Amino acid sequence: MAYRQTPSVEARLQDNRLRILAAARALVKEGGWMEAQVASVAASAGMATGSVYRYFPSKAELFAEVLSAVSQREVDVLSEIALSDDSALERLHSAVTSFVCRAMRSPRLAYALIAEPCDKEIDEARLRYRAAISEVIRSIIEAGQSDGQIRRDVRSDVAATVIVGGFMEGLIGPLSPLNRQPHPAAENHQQEVAMLAHQIARLACASVASHPDVP
Structure with a gap:
């Protein structure tokens, strides 16, 4: 049987994704593409760098x-x-x-x-x-x-x-x-x-x- 995510898990994953995008946008707004690094995005979003790559491969x-x-x-x-x-x-x-x-x-x-x-x-x-x-x-x-x-x-x-x-x-x-x-x-x-x-x-x-x- 295929695993189905519960609504609470789906909501948490979506929230994490939105937090990453919001943090990335804020960093680009501040310093452009060159200054926005994944590690900085992760820190701003309050999560580990590896967690960002779970949502975005690159x-x-x-x-x-x-x-x-x-x-x-x-x-x-x-x-x-x-x-x-x-x-x-x-x-x-x-x-x-x-x-x-x-x-x-x-x-x-x-x-x-x-x-x-x-x-x-x-x-x-x-x-x-x-x-x-x-x-x-x-x-x-x-x-x-x-x-x-x-x-x-x-x-x-x-x-x-x-x-x-x-x-x-x-x-x-x-x-x-x-x-x-x-x-x-x-x-x-x-x-x-x-x-x-x-x-x-x-x-x-x-x-x-x-x-x-x-x-």
């Missing part, structure tokens, strides 16, 4: 799941914007603005998600995340092409790829650990982030708008 697999979980939240936020009742250009502007502002709230984590060198498994998860974001942007572009707000002489998938590549590239400098990051709550910092987000979003909208007046 460091790369652990952090690929961290990236996937964080990234899915960003995709979900953009998807909600894409389904709003605003015009296509307004949705595009809001999507880019939201992405930039959310990234700047946790610059070290966002830099790891977007640009930091990493293991192959993590990079593959990052490419899937980028493709998912491009798909959301493509849906907005196609809606705008249908109502005439967005030019029809460009392929929606190509335009989405260019726009996503553009706003992610535009964030690499501001997010870089080489830049001294002021406290996110500082008023001047918030104003600078808002301006950065607006400028990047305007450029994204202007690149596809069928008329010169963009948000």
